[in-house]
Amino acid sequence: MASKSTAAERAPAAAEPGRLALVCILSWLVPGAGHLLQGRRDKGLVFLIALPLMFAVGLWLDGRLFPLEWSDPLVFLGAIANRGIGAPYILARLMEAGAGTVTAVSYEYGNTFLMTAGLLNFLVVLDAFDIAMGRKPAKPAAQR
Amino acid sequence: MTTTSHFLLMVLYAFFVSLVFAMLLRDDRREQLKTGAMMLGGFIAVAYVMGWLIYPFPL
Numbered sequence: 001m002a003s004k005s006t007a008a009e010r011a012p013a014a015a016e017p018g019r020l021a022l023v024c025i026l027s028w029l030v031p032g033a034g035h036l037l038q039g040r041r042d043k044g045l046v047f048l049i050a051l052p053l054m055f056a057v058g059l060w061l062d063g064r065l066f067p068l069e070w071s072d073p074l075v076f077l078g079a080i081a082n083r084g085i086g087a088p089y090i091l092a093r094l095m096e097a098g099a100g101t102v103t104a105v106s107y108e109y110g111n112t113f114l115m116t117a118g119l120l121n122f123l124v125v126l127d128a129f130d131i132a133m134g135r136k137p138a139k140p141a142a143q144r
Numbered sequence: 145m146t147t148t149s150h151f152l153l154m155v156l157y158a159f160f161v162s163l164v165f166a167m168l169l170r171d172d173r174r175e176q177l178k179t180g181a182m183m184l185g186g187f188i189a190v191a192y193v194m195g196w197l198i199y200p201f202p203l
Binding site: 042043046047050051053054057061106109112113116117120123124127 | 150153156157160161163164167168173
């Protein structure tokens with residue numbers, strides 16, 4: 001059973017909005033960077049490896065990076081999810097990857113991997129934000 | 145793209161999702177392993193059962 005952290009164990013709240021913004025932007029741009037910045041080494045490394053790898057698998061499976069099209073709400077939501085991964089998305093765009101092959105048997109799998117990687121990174125950003133706000137311990141008991 | 149094993153792709157997907165959720169939800173390493181393993185097992189078991197349940201129905 002995981003023990004709950006006491007108020008004394010929690011990290012001091014990040015008073016400066018600038019630091020909060022830095023943590024969130026960095027965490028979005030490089031998955032796990034927000035955790036690494038705040039001393040959560042294990043979590044940061046797992047996110048840093050797993051999320052870009054999941055995104056890369058999505059590209060390998062012939063998934064598509066959706067354009068921001070307002071006319072089609074589902075494509076628009078898919079595009080938002082795709083952009084959640086940050087730098088890997090930008091790199092993929094620069095390399096002109098993610099065109100998607102609709103006829104490929106793995107096309108829908110690729111889309112699912114690409115979108116889920118982005119959505120998971122949004123959760124990682126929220127977790128980094130919570131740590132910066134002092135709502136979670138800055139370091140787990142094992143690393144203190 | 146050559147991989148056509150839907151089961152393998154589902155297991156790979158479940159692995160990534162379980163890993164990230166276990167890391168987000170738990171701080172202790174043992175708890176992370178336990179949560180991740182249970183989540184991965186749950187994903188695979190549900191997919192396997194659902195696969196057999198819809199097997200008799202035509203596409």
